[in-house]
Amino acid sequence: MELKDYKEGILQGNRLILSKAITLIESRHPDHREKAQALIEALLPHTGEAVRLGITGVPGVGKSTFIESFGMHLIEQGRRVAVLAVDPSSQRSGGSILGDKTRMERLSAAPEAFIRPSPSGGTLGGVARMTRETMLLCEAAGFDVVIVETVGVGQSEAAVAAMVDFFLLLMITGAGDALQGIKKGILEMAHAVAINKADGENAPRAEKMRQELESALQLMLPTSADWTPPVLTCSAATGNGLDDIWALIRTHREKLRAGGEMERLRRDQALHWMWSLIDEGLKERFVRHPEVRRQLPQMTAAVREGRTAATHAARQLLFMLDKDRGDKKGM
Amino acid sequence: MELKDYKEGILQGNRLILSKAITLIESRHPDHREKAQALIEALLPHTGEAVRLGITGVPGVGKSTFIESFGMHLIEQGRRVAVLAVDPSSQRSGGSILGDKTRMERLSAAPEAFIRPSPSGGTLGGVARMTRETMLLCEAAGFDVVIVETVGVGQSEAAVAAMVDFFLLLMITGAGDALQGIKKGILEMAHAVAINKADGENAPRAEKMRQELESALQLMLPTSADWTPPVLTCSAATGNGLDDIWALIRTHREKLRAGGEMERLRRDQALHWMWSLIDEGLKERFVRHPEVRRQLPQMTAAVREGRTAATHAARQLLFMLDKDRGDKKGM
Numbered sequence: 001m002e003l004k005d006y007k008e009g010i011l012q013g014n015r016l017i018l019s020k021a022i023t024l025i026e027s028r029h030p031d032h033r034e035k036a037q038a039l040i041e042a043l044l045p046h047t048g049e050a051v052r053l054g055i056t057g058v059p060g061v062g063k064s065t066f067i068e069s070f071g072m073h074l075i076e077q078g079r080r081v082a083v084l085a086v087d088p089s090s091q092r093s094g095g096s097i098l099g100d101k102t103r104m105e106r107l108s109a110a111p112e113a114f115i116r117p118s119p120s121g122g123t124l125g126g127v128a129r130m131t132r133e134t135m136l137l138c139e140a141a142g143f144d145v146v147i148v149e150t151v152g153v154g155q156s157e158a159a160v161a162a163m164v165d166f167f168l169l170l171m172i173t174g175a176g177d178a179l180q181g182i183k184k185g186i187l188e189m190a191h192a193v194a195i196n197k198a199d200g201e202n203a204p205r206a207e208k209m210r211q212e213l214e215s216a217l218q219l220m221l222p223t224s225a226d227w228t229p230p231v232l233t234c235s236a237a238t239g240n241g242l243d244d245i246w247a248l249i250r251t252h253r254e255k256l257r258a259g260g261e262m263e264r265l266r267r268d269q270a271l272h273w274m275w276s277l278i279d280e281g282l283k284e285r286f287v288r289h290p291e292v293r294r295q296l297p298q299m300t301a302a303v304r305e306g307r308t309a310a311t312h313a314a315r316q317l318l319f320m321l322d323k324d325r326g327d328k329k330g331m
Numbered sequence: 332m333e334l335k336d337y338k339e340g341i342l343q344g345n346r347l348i349l350s351k352a353i354t355l356i357e358s359r360h361p362d363h364r365e366k367a368q369a370l371i372e373a374l375l376p377h378t379g380e381a382v383r384l385g386i387t388g389v390p391g392v393g394k395s396t397f398i399e400s401f402g403m404h405l406i407e408q409g410r411r412v413a414v415l416a417v418d419p420s421s422q423r424s425g426g427s428i429l430g431d432k433t434r435m436e437r438l439s440a441a442p443e444a445f446i447r448p449s450p451s452g453g454t455l456g457g458v459a460r461m462t463r464e465t466m467l468l469c470e471a472a473g474f475d476v477v478i479v480e481t482v483g484v485g486q487s488e489a490a491v492a493a494m495v496d497f498f499l500l501l502m503i504t505g506a507g508d509a510l511q512g513i514k515k516g517i518l519e520m521a522h523a524v525a526i527n528k529a530d531g532e533n534a535p536r537a538e539k540m541r542q543e544l545e546s547a548l549q550l551m552l553p554t555s556a557d558w559t560p561p562v563l564t565c566s567a568a569t570g571n572g573l574d575d576i577w578a579l580i581r582t583h584r585e586k587l588r589a590g591g592e593m594e595r596l597r598r599d600q601a602l603h604w605m606w607s608l609i610d611e612g613l614k615e616r617f618v619r620h621p622e623v624r625r626q627l628p629q630m631t632a633a634v635r636e637g638r639t640a641a642t643h644a645a646r647q648l649l650f651m652l653d654k655d656r657g658d659k660k661g662m
Contacts, residue, residue: 037640037642037643037646040640040642041639041640041642041643044637044640048637133642187519188518188519212546215543215546215547216546216547266637267635267636267637270634270635270637270641271631271634271635271641273641273642274630274631274634274641274644274645275645277641277642277645277646277649278617278645278648278649279610279614281645281646281649282613282614282617282649283610283613285649285652285653286609286613299605300602300605303601303602303605304598304601304602305598306375306379306597306598306601308372309368309371309372309375310601310602310604310605310608311368311371311372311464311604311608312368312372313605314605314606314608314609314612315368315608315612317609318608318609318612318613318616321616322616
C-alpha cells in the first residue's frame with residue numbers, strides 16, 4: 001500500500017487502514033520503519049487535539065472495567081475513543097491486559113472505539129515509542145480521546161506520564177499498601193486519583209479512603225502550580241462518578257489552555273519524544289555493536305561481582321565504539 | 332605524582348592527597364581521567380564499608396546546620412565523616428551550598444571530617460559520577476560515614492538516591508507545600524523524614540506535622556518490603572533527635588545486612604554506576620559529533636515548533652553517527 005493511501009485512509013477514519021499503519025509502526029523492518037516515519041510526519045499536522053489520558057493502577061483495581069465503562073460513557077456523549085497500552089511485559093505474559101478484548105466487550109464492539117493491545121517485545125523505550133506514535137495515528141484518524149493504559153507494576157508509568165495530558169491513578173479500598181503503592185512516585189505523577197468499586201457496602205469505605213488520601217496528597221506537591229490532584233470515588237460497575245472524572249479532565253484541560261501551558265506541554269512532549277528516540281537509538285547501536293555484544297555479559301558479571309570497577313567496564317565498552325572511528329582516521 | 336603515591340596516601344588517610352585525587356577525578360583532561368580510573372580500580376577493594384547517607388531538603392530547612400550538628404555528633408562517637416554534594420547548578424550559582432564552608436564551621440575545622448563541595452559544571456550525570464567516585468576515595472581513606480547532600484530543587488535526588496544506602500529527607504513546619512514537596516517523588520525515595528527545627532515554641536507544631544506525615548506515608552509504598560519510612564523530629568540547633576536518626580540508620584543497615592539485601596544493594600549500585608557511565612558516554616559522543624553539533628540546535632527548534640516530527644529529527648541526527656561507520660565499510 002502506498003503512503004498516500006495510508007494517509008488518506010487514516011484521515012477518513014478507516015479502521016482497517018489504521019490497524020495496518022500501526023502494524024507498520026511496530027515492524028522492525030527498516031523499509032517499514034522508514035515508511036512509518038514518513039506517514040507520521042505526513043499526519044503530524046492533523047494531531048494534537050485529542051485528550052490524551054493515561055490510566056494506571058495495579059492489577060485488580062478494575063482498569064479494564066473502568067476503561068470499558070468510561071469509554072462507553074464518552075461514546076454516549078458523541079466522542080470517539082481509542083484505547084492503547086504500554087506494557088513492556090506483554091511478551092512474557094503472552095499478551096497485554098488489553099490483548100484479551102473480551103474484557104472490554106461493549107467497547108470493542110462499538111464502532112466509535114478502537115482498541116489496540118500493547119506492542120509486544122522490545123525495551124520499554126521501544127514499546128513507549130510505538131504507543132506514542134500509535135496515539136498520533138489515532139488522533140489523525142479522528143479519535144478525540146486517546147486512553148493509554150499502563151499495567152502499574154513497572155517502569156512504564158513514567159513513560160506514559162510523559163506522553164499524556166492527564167494521568168489518572170485508579171485504586172480500590174482494602175487492597176493494602178503493598179498491593180497499591182507499588183511503584184515509587186506513581187502517586188506523585190497523578191493528576192487525580194479515583195477510588196474504584198465505590199458501590200454497595202463498599203461505598204463508605206471508599207469515601208473514608210478518599211478523605212485520607214486527599215489529606216495525604218495535600219502534604220505532597222501539586223503537579224503544577226495551579227493543580228492539586230483531587231481524589232474521587234467512582235464505580236465502573238454502576239457508572240457512578242464517571243461524569244465527575246470526565247468533568248475534572250476537562251477542567252484541567254481548560255486550565256492548561258488558559259494559562260498557555262497546553263502549548264508548552266505539547267512542545268515538551270515532542271522534545272521528550274525526540275530525546276527518547278535518540279537515547280533508544282544510541283543504546284540500540286551500543287548493544288548491537290559486535291564487540292560490545294561479545295563482551296557485555298562478562299563485563300556486567302565482573303562489575304556485579306566487584307571484580308571490575310564500573311568505570312573500567314564502561315570505558316572499555318565505550319572504547320569499542322570509538323575503534324571504528326579510530327580505524328577510519330588511521331586509514 | 333605517581334599512582335602508587337596517590338593510593339598509599341589515600342589509604343593512610345592523607346587529606347591533602349585525597350583532595351588532589353578528587354581534583355584528578357574532576358579533571359576533563361584525558362590523561363587525568365585515565366589515571367583517576369586506575370586509582371579508583373586500585374582502591375575498589377578498600378571501599379564499600381562506609382555508611383552512605385543521602386540528605387535532601389529544599390533550601391531553608393537547615394541542611395547545612397543539620398549536617399554540621401549531625402556530623403559533629405558522629406565524630407564525638409569516634410567516627411570519621413566525609414561530606415560531599417551533588418549540585419549540578421553550582422556552576423551558575425557560583426559554588427554549591429557546601430562551597431561556603433563557613434556554614435559548617437565546626438565540622439570543617441574537625442580533623443575527623445572532610446568536606447568537599449559539589450564538582451561544578453557539566454551535566455547531572457557527570458556531576459553525579461564524580462561525586463560517586465569521590466565517595467569511593469573517601470571510603471578508601473577511612474571515612475566511615477559519607478554524607479551526600481543534594482539541593483532538593485532539581486533532578487539530582489534520584490542520582491543521589493541511587494548511590495546511597497539511606498536517603499533522609501529534611502523538612503520544617505510552616506514552609507507550605509509548594510516550598511517543601513517541590514520535586515515529584517522525593518518523598519517516596521526517602522527512607523526517613525526528619526522534621527528539623529523542632530525546638531522551643533515550634534516543637535508542638537513539628538510533632539503535629541510528624542503525625543500527619545506519618546499517616547500520609549503509610550498510604551504510600553514502603554521503600555522495601557520490610558521498611559516503612561518513619562517520620563522523626565529533630566533540632567540541629569539543640570541536638571535533640573540526632574541520636575534517634577543515627578539509631579534508625581543503623582537499624583536500617585542491620586536489616587539490609589540480615590536479609591542479604593546489602594550485598595544486592597552494592598551490586599545494584601555498581602551496575603547502575605556502569606550504565607550511567609555508558610549513558611553519559613553515549614550522549615557525550617553524540618552531542619560532540621561535529622555534524623550533530625552543527626544541526627542539533629535547528630533540529631530541536633523545528634521539533635519544538637512542530638515543523639518537524641520528533642521521529643524524523645531523531646533519525647536524521649542518529650544517521651549522522653552511522654555515516655562514519657558507513658564510510659569505513661565503503662572503503
